[in-house]
Amino acid sequence: MYIIKTIDNLYKKIQFFKKKQKKIGLVPTMGNLHLGHINLIILAKKYVDIVIVSIFINPMQFENSLDFKKYPQTFLKDCLILKNEKIEILFAPKISEIYPNGTNMHTYIQVPKLSKIIEGKSRPGHFIGVTTIIGKLFNLIQPNFAFFGEKDYQQLLIIKTFVKELNYPIKVISSPTIRLENGLAFSSRNKYLNDLELKKAPFLYKTIKDTINIIIKNNGNQLYETINFAKMSLTKKGFLVDIFNVYNSKTLDIFYKKNKNNIILASVWLGSTRLIDNKKFILPH
Structure with missing residues (x-):
């Protein structure tokens, strides 16, 4: 080399x-x-x-x-x-x-x-x-x-x-994002997390997945309430939420029910560490 x-x-x-x-x-x-x-x-x-x-x-x-x-x-x-x-x-x-x-x-x-x-x-x-x-x-x-x-x-x-x-x-x-078995995405910044934060960190991806399941189940209805519930869940767990929303995965425009290709983008603080994650999903019509 x-x-x-x-x-x-x-x-x-x-x-x-x-x-x-x-x-x-x-x-x-x-x-x-x-x-x-x-x-x-x-x-x-x-x-x-x-x-x-x-x-x-x-x-x-x-x-x-x-x-x-x-x-x-x-x-x-x-x-x-x-x-x-x-x-x-x-x-x-x-x-x-x-x-x-x-x-x-x-x-x-x-x-x-x-x-x-x-x-x-x-x-x-x-x-x-x-x-x-x-x-x-x-x-x-x-x-x-x-x-x-x-x-x-x-x-x-x-x-x-x-x-x-x-x-x-x-x-x-x-x-695609490479993850630990618990769902936490590999990131250089994970080294900043202490032991307690490392245990909490996978909750971010779990929340993203749970939120997508609810959005699909509701066919995109009650989105505001669904996103708010996710943010509150993360806050209760000790995260400071900066970004957590649904966007068009091709343009990054805000979610619109007629979009087929969507993504949840999330940026949160856990202690002094900024974590980002995402997951795509298709809303069936």
Whole structure:
């Protein structure tokens, strides 16, 4: 496995693979790798000849420097995982390599509508940071395929939108959320949870599933009451609910009974940790 830290060295490797007409796949990460990331790597190997994993904790997508500084860094462990998975290239640049003049005045990519609603409303600027770094990685690596998990569903939709609208010749492939047996989605932020919070955390996904069952049973009627009941259940369990609602899974517009494809998006705080989750469902007519 090559560990590449500079753009110049990355370019040389990419050109080498391109000349050999190798198909390249990118799995972008912020490190602290878990089973969700490994699942994406396994998926990528089915599509491409060369899998490149990036590890870059992107300061542009954090709302404050404290959150950025406390993000878990496990670089040596991550390298062992990637070596075990027989990855060809790990791209792990320093911040100064990606943002030589800092992030404040850096050119950015924004998907106007999708970046400002739901999670984007609660975390202004977050998705601009995400799309900008992904755009930069796409330009640097020029992958044929890029692989993302569905846990960050709004992020996935935003990336698919800018790839389409900016005419990137890249196919975005998504993978369903990987969960523990108790339903808790794998996330790097789970490391912030204490033992008691870890026991409570799976209640979020259980509530999402229970809410969907009620919505389908009621054929979309009494939605306001159903959502409110879910929020109250989460609050009683010790969660602070920021987002919990039903949206069109293709446009992220608010639920409308004639929509066939729907999704519950949820963002909650458990202690000092923000957890996000989702589940799609079809409302039969």
